[in-house]
Amino acid sequence: MSAQETPSSPRPVSGPLQRLWSGALPEVLSAGCVAVLLAAVGALYLLTDLAWEAAAPGRGLPDALRWRWGLVTVGAVLLIAFLYRRLRRQARPLAAVQRNLEQLAAGVERDLATLALSDALGQVAQGWNRLIGQLGEAQRQLRTLSAGPTPENVLARFESAGFRRVLDRLPFGVLCVDARHALRYANGAAAVWLGRPAGELIGLPAAQVLDNEAVRQALLAVRTRASTLSVDHTQQDGEHETTLRFRVLPPADGAPGGDVLVTIEDIGALRETERARDHFLYHVTHELRTPLTNIAAYAETLTKPEFEDEQTRKECYNVIVSETRRLSRLVEDILSISQLEVGTARLNPGEVDLARLLRQMVQDNLGAADDKQIDLTLTLPPKVPKLRGDKQKLSVLVNNLVGNALKYTPRGGQVQVVLDVTEQAVRIVVRDNGIGISPADQARVFEKFYRAADDAVQSVTGTGLGLAIAREVARLHGGDITLTSVPQQGSTFTVELPLTTGESAEVARG
């Protein structure tokens, strides 16, 4: 391996004199040694000379030699002074580096740049500075690595990105509990549920803030688990009852010393929905069982020899047929109301010729009216505007109201269907002079499966869903149904449908 091949070190200072001038340590030290030696020898020589001269005048050195040695000594002393100044200048940054190193060792945070040496110190300084540079780079990389997705880093980033505001707008509470069981973070909703400003919550012991033993237990237990724990907590605030669901999430990466995340959710609405669903299911099964019971029992009757007479058999067949119809109507109604309520029912909007629709519905119900000798009439205004809506669903609405009126109107009664038109809306009025609805029942007739308790109503078969469906259809069209009724005198159902719904600005003209 030749000398050329070795990587040449940087050489900012070239000649030895230049290096000496700039104070490079080896040169200064060598020159210093020479200067000290010369000064010492010169001074010794001159002192000896002075001693000889004093003891025996004329026995000292010759004048020329004395002058020369004097100059050498003075020059050497000057050189020492110069070199000392040079050295002092170099030592100052070294002293600073030493101070910073000591502080760094004592744990005081210092920027690595304070440890850099001036280039004038030559290769040692360059090597040292390179080392510092590499150390700084390693430190930066380490910081980036440790800034992984630990909660505090995430939150710190959220803070900087304005995400904390996003967390504050969430409809559920978010808490962050650290390894010392102190609250590290609480978003806006959590602060509301816990009844204190978020600023006051930070740093408080979690056990002090969360006054539910089960939640506190979950906070401890979750550290050794991989799964989320859930606790429901009901609190009474005066008459108002709130049920909160606390979900306690284990620390990220399963580290038992990590931060535990807690979410808080108001499940009151959820509970209400569950209750409503149970109620609905209960009624559905109850309602389905009734026709099913009839069909099964009458079919069984048909198989028995003791019921062979023509009249009984005919009665059985009739009940089976009518109850099968009732069952299928019930299934259809249940599907309709479910779709309407869940919102999966979509309006299939188009131009609806209301006059034609009403004529058709009255026509369809004439048979039932004739059976009870009820006078079913339709009154239309001279001009009927075209309505934007779902023809099929509006037909169901009208049919349910007319069918209802016929059912609860005694033999020989009257049912009138009237269409009223105003600038903004159409009004379909279905009026009967039937059994009427008591004030207590009026408020509830639109509820699903609600049927008034009196005999006159109970003796008529019905699903208890017709009016609920009718109202949902009216509301889907941006309208509603109102009811006025006097028991034993009759009822009037009024459907009001706006001519312009929010959905379509397109208005059909009459």
Place this chain on the structure above:
Amino acid sequence: MSRILVAEDDPHILRLISLWLTRQGHTVVEARNGIAARELVQAEPVDVLVCDVNMPGLDGLSLIEGLRSTTHVRRGVVVLTNRWDHGDLRERLAAEGIQVLPKPFSPTRLSEVVAALLAAVPVEPGGREPGPT
């Protein structure tokens, strides 16, 4: 001939039970709700009461409760129900010797249960003779 009260709000079921029990030679009294049933049974005792649970006005269980300490029902009670928790109901009422038939029910089975109640020896010591008094 025994006297049987059927309390049931569904007209078809009421008619059917009435049809079956009449064919078996019983006298059947019909009630469309609990209140009417109570009035009928108080006016004249019956041998067996067949009643629905869900009825307007006065439900079947309240009707039975009100009649428990009386001697208006001489031989026994059969409860028809379409309640989903009929298992619990059956257990609870079995202690009182009340039969529970969940709907849909078999009219043949109902006839058998009624016949069994009528054939059994009266529980009450020195119980009255079956039949209208």
